[in-house]
Amino acid sequence: MTHPTLDTDEIRALNADFESAQPTDILAWAAKKFGHGLAVTSSFGDPILAHLAWTTIPGIEVSLIDTQYLFAETIWYAKHLADRTGGNLRILTPASDVGRDDLWMRDTDLCCGVRKVAPLEHMLANRSAWVTGLRRDDGPTRAQTPIVFHDVLRDVIKVNPIANWTDADVASYVLDNDLPQHPLIDRGYTSIGCWPCTAPVSDPNDKRAGRWAGQSKTECGLHGGPALQQ
Template sequence: MLLEYQTTTPEEVDNINKELTGKNASEVIEWGYKTYGDDLVYACSLGAEGMVLLDLINKVQPGAKVIFLDTDFHFKQTYDLLKKVREFFPDLEIKAVKPELTVKEQAEQHGDKLWETDPDKCCALRKLEPLENELAKHKAWMSGLRREQSPTRKNTQFVNIDNRFNSIKICPLIHWTWDEVWEHIKNNNLPYNILHDQNFPSIGCFHCTSAVLDGQDSRSGRWSGSGKTECGLHK
């Protein structure tokens, strides 16, 4: 029987992860909603992992809250997918969250092409601050992080203390492989971003995302050549 309490300390989180050892993604999701209920929100980037989690969440918790960070800089294919996802999962409450600054206001205040001159600042304005505002309304959030995605994610647990957002972050897919993600998408006829068929395993804003070469890790197409590997949501 899994422990049923709201995790707040490292010791409690360690105990929860021990209890969840050997559980599958759906069981972790079930634990999350049983523990946090409406205080759990899924922040979905609409990547391949996102399609899997949306499907699993929809089966476990119809009507669950989902947020998509609309930076105003997504690929057209991503916006097309958002429409398809809303039609495919009509029971999910999917909310697009925008930054406080419009693209024009950001250029006026911080200069044009901030994603080139200060990409961390651009991510902070268009991703971190909007997510921070949303997570302030909830006690926990869910993410599609997988350990094999990159070296920075290899130690991710099912349940994590998120000091950046003063929250609990639940990651049900940490043990999934890229092949398993796609097997689930194909077997369940889930919609997905067609850019994945063009060597884009990880898709963010169009200014900062490029195709990945054979042999590179799935995150190597993000901020390529800049030394930046994360937007800051998962640090």
């Protein structure tokens, strides 16, 4: 696929304009700009991005990467939200021969790589833009997240339409649209990934503190490096 390009000046101008734009306007722009080359992924830790995408772009597919270690509640929640919204949900899975079951105990980076990053990159190979639900409020590693940038590792334009949303914005959207929350939220999980590497947190200033607890690792590899490339 030939990837539509945005040069540095265009990206800078878009980011300036989009800081005051509604996420629905950003998504509508992305759908018009990239058409069938647009991919949308969500971890379904909350309903925001999926609901915005499904209600803004008719028929858009929202993908969940099922590493085979996701909480059962996450799979249920994604399907429940899709059914409730009438959304098109796609579940991506790793290759069937993807290593031994204890890989997460031996090498978390490799485990994330083969179970999460590889399925994403396989899907993105035929796409020109990628929409995610990254927010600056997610934690220190995401505090500088731009709304639009060129992900040079995947050679796609990455679009983060709710990058500047606060926790209060999220809460208001959920309330205004009468959306259900992930079942694990009430159990103290503020960032939800795979069950072996996710724990409840007590630090309100770092919602991702329960991910890979006791390790220096803070990102799975989907967003860790490219998010800094502008």
